[in-house]
């Protein structure tokens with residue numbers, strides 16, 4: 001049977017079975033008043049079913065299954081069913097969500113995912129390294145071009161716009177795409193390495209599809225998308241469009257408003273993990289456990305698992321981000337493995353010898369870990385890594 005199963009965390013207390021039954025009924029066939037008996041029996045197949053109720057004395061967990069016959073197979077309908085009105089109804093957090101196999105198949109998942117992006121880049125055996133344009137607001141297209149060249153020549157695999165760089169007269173969207181393509185083609189000719197650039201797809205919702213199609217026509221290599229400012233269904237529409245054949249990188253901006261409370265909202269592993277993957281994100285940024293905007297270690301592990309564990313979809317790249325510098329590379333690889341992206345803005349542009357050296361320092365740090373060396377040992381031979389470690393250190 002096609003269905004969605006939702007798990008909620010609520011405060012411990014008496015009458016939890018009654019509470020769970022109230023949710024299962026209230027979000028499906030229930031009403032605040034009794035319906036005639038005949039109508040009740042006809043509605044039985046639509047009723048939510050309480051799967052389990054557990055209580056550890058401080059917190060309780062309620063799991064409820066909702067028949068897919070109640071909703072159309074899209075994320076807005078599913079979220080409204082499992083956590084629409086309920087999200088407004090007291091202390092309750094949606095901590096897990098699973099689709100039955102037939103429901104899961106209604107969603108696209110990543111078009112490229114980890115394997116597809118690795119294939120485009122020709123990099124199979126190490127974490128990818130990504131850099132973020134920084135300080136571009138108020139700067140012109142020449143600055144954009146020189147920053148991109150420096151990052152790409154330094155050894156970066158992917159470059160992304162910062163999420164706060166929107167369409168603007170100094171660096172218009174289409175210019176960034178065309179100049180980005182020219183620079184990256186030139187770097188490929190020079191070095192033999194393919195680098196992807198994710199341009200920030202921004203603007204009004206109804207403009208996005210045409211803008212993304214235009215970007216593809218102009219030779220864009222990837223899109224950055226502030227999905228939570230728009231909605232998961234907008235991401236899905238972009239991912240499913242055959243005229244937008246580009247990897248999509250989901251930025252977590254705004255998601256904290258939905259996830260940050262331990263008692264309310266939606267768990268990170270559901271929103272940034274399962275739902276982003278189902279909706280078609282190829283790469284997912286989230287706060288790392290050690291940077292300046294940090295998430296708890298177990299939450300980041302749960303996000304990364306939801307993006308990569310067994311599912312009817314391709315795996316999406318986990319991109320733990322914020323406050324990342326080369327000294328953190330061993331920890332990042334230990335925590336997130338080889339199939340992750342190491343992403344830095346300040347940690348590249350703040351390098352004492354500039355962005356190209358910043359990019360090189362990251363690649364040297366990755367190579368050191370891959371070769372079983374400590375960063376300190378590798379830095380004896382490599383001046384870019386040495387300068388980065390002198391500035392930011394290696395956490396012990």
Ligand SMILES: CSCCC(=O)C(=O)COP(=O)(O)O
Nearest residue numbers: 286287321322323344345346
């Ligand atoms: C909170 S995850 C997204 C990180 C981000 O958008 C960013 O710009 C990180 O920049 P940083 O200089 O901290 O690497």
Ligand SMILES: [Mg+2]
Nearest residue numbers: 132162163164
């Ligand atoms: Mg940013």
